[in-house]
Amino acid sequence: MDEKRAHTVTSDAHRASPAYGLKDLWIEFSQTTGLHAVDKIKLPSCNPFSVRGLVWILALCSTTGFLVYNLVTEIGTYYSYPTVTKITPQIKHSITFPAVTICNRCTFNNTRLDVYPEMENYFFNISQGMAGKDSFSHLTSEVFQGPLSIEWLKNMSMEGSEMLFKCVFGGDIFNCMTDFKPIFTYEGLCHTFNFNANKSVFMPGDEANLIVTFNINQNDYTFIRNRAAGIKILLHHPDVNPDASSTVVTAAPGFSTYVAIQKFQYHYQPSPYMAFDDTACLDTKSPDFVNPLKNYSPYTYDHCFMECIHMTAFKLCGCVGPYVPVDGLLCSLVKLDSCYNPAVRSLSKNGTFVEECRCLSECVFDRYTAQVSSSSFPADKWESSLLNDTRARDRESMTSNFLQLKVFYDKMMVTSITQQPQYTVASLFSNVGGQMGLCLGASILTVAEIAELLVFIIIFLLDKCRGRKARNRISNW
Incomplete structure (x- = not known):
């Protein structure tokens, strides 16, 4: 009798227990979530819609739409990889001095060229722009064609030993030919x-x-x-x-030329950031x-283009100039002036060719700026003394022949220009x-x-x- 009564009570309890549905999940979620205004919304099966409920639904939907719009905008901005530029002047106790390359505006010595017939006339024609392929076909000597x-x-x-008269660095006189290295450039030696x-x-x-006479x-x-x-x-x-x-x-004879330099250090962000408008840079420090x-090291944009x-x-x-670090056949004098140098000048001004080279700038590099001023050299008071020192007539x-050059930092400061991401993961969140x-x-x-609610709905x-009942499983989570 007791077992029958217990079975009847259990069966009645099941019949009395309401069915567990999605509205129950919503009610539990709305009563426990920290999401604003959700508890103001009642499902139709629980309570008919009211004006108040409709207002809260509209408010929730409009703010949700506004939120979605802003989130899409934020994420789009983040993946466009915007940057900001930070300029930081830094006072230094010591600064590495730049390399200073000095070229005489005329690198060939006419007294040495005089041993070759027609050499002076050749350079005169070159200076007049007469350097066509057939302009010097009559010059058959090995010195012209070899x-x-x-x-x-x-x-x-x-000769550098004749050009570099006196050298001083940091107040100390030094041997010019010991600390100056000869190098061939587009200007010559x-x-x-x-x-x-x-x-x-x-x-x-x-x-x-640095002070050089x-x-x-x-x-x-x-x-x-x-x-x-x-x-x-060249700095x-x-x-x-x-x-x-x-x-x-450039510096002219008869003047003391002052070159006040400043050093700038540039740091740009590598790809996927755009370092220069719509162009990325190469992370050469990676x-x-x-x-x-193949022929230049380290990698720089200018080395790549050269x-x-x-x-x-x-x-x-079919040949190269003497200023090119390539193990190849050097051009003859005629071919250098009639073919190779004109080709270099023409290509460097060709915008289409520049794009075809596809050179990218390095992400980290240094640059120097210079402010130039000058004064008469020498002063009248020093004329007799310098005439004895220079042995000028x-x-x-x-x-007409002597000049003084002063290259110096005008202040012990290095300016760092750093590109930084405008958005990081932390700022996005x-x-x-x-x-x-x-x-x-x-x-x-x-x-x-919200993710938990979605999981419960799926379950x-x-x-x-x-055909199972999900109430127990969801309640046991």
């Missing part, structure tokens, strides 16, 4: 100071850095294309080829980076969290609550399809 040699070019060039990057400065000012020897000039007298100064990083220098200064250039130009000119002319000869809190009062845990639907 491949050039580096030794011959050195012997025919202005030049000389580079601090080629091994071992010079640093500890004080700013024109008397505390030059004798350009105009009496030994031959005809040249630029028709100028003086020196050309660059010691690892960079002088022809790749972007900072160029451990995985391999220099793609290699592209020289390789194209080599294909056109008279003041006119001295002012902060912005998203702020939008969620403003619109719905939601947080990351609220997102977890409920799966169990219903299988």
Whole structure:
């Protein structure tokens, strides 16, 4: 009798127990979630819609739509990889001095060229732009038509020991030919100071850095294309080829030229960020980076472009210039002036060719800016003393050939220009969290609550399809 009564009570309890449905999940969710306004919304099966309920539904839907719009915008902005630029002046106790490459505006020595007939007339025609392929066909001598040699070019060039008259760095006189390294550039034979990057400065000012006195020897000039007298100064990083220098200064005889330099360090973000408007940069500091250039190291945009130009000119002319670091056949004097150099000049000005080279800038590099001023050299008071030192014939000869160059940091400061991501993962989450809190009062845990609701709905639907009751399973979670 007792067993029958117990069975009857259990059966009645099951019949009395209401069916567990989706509305029950919603009621439990709305009463426990931290999402704002959800508890104001009643399902039709629980309570007919009211004006108040409709208003809250509209408010919830509108703020949700506004939130979705803002989230899509935030994520779109994040994946566009925007950047900001930070400029930071840094005071330094010491700054590495740049490499200073100095070229006489006329690198060939006419007194040495005189041993070759027609050489002066040849350079005169070159300076007049007469360098066509058939212009010098009558010059059959080996010196004109044979491949050039580096030794011959050195012997025919202005000697550094005669040009570099007096050298001072940091207040100390040094041997010019010991610290200046001869190097061939597009200008001819030049000389580079601090080629091994071992010079640093500890004080700013024109008397505390590099001071060089030059004798350009105009009496030994031959005809040249630029028709100028003086020196050309290239400021660059010691690892960079002088022809790749972007900072160029000229100085004239009879003047003391002051070159006040400032150093800028650039740091750009590698791909997928755009370092230069719509162009990415190469992360040459990455451990995985391999220099793609065959003839220049390290990789720089200018080195890449120079290699592209020289390789194209080599294909056109079948030889290379003496200033190209390529183990290949050097051009003859005639072919250098009639084919190779014109090809280099033409290609460097061709915008289509520049795009075809597909050179990318490095992400980290240094640049130098220069402010130039000058004063008369020498002062009248020093005329007699310098005439004895320089052994010049008279003041006119001295002012036509001698000049002084001062290259110095005007202040012990390096300006760092750094590109930084405008959005990081942390800032993205902060912005998203702020939008969620403003619109719905939601947080990351609220997102977890919504995810839990979706999981419960899936469990409920799966169990219903299988004819099971999901209440116990959901309650036991």
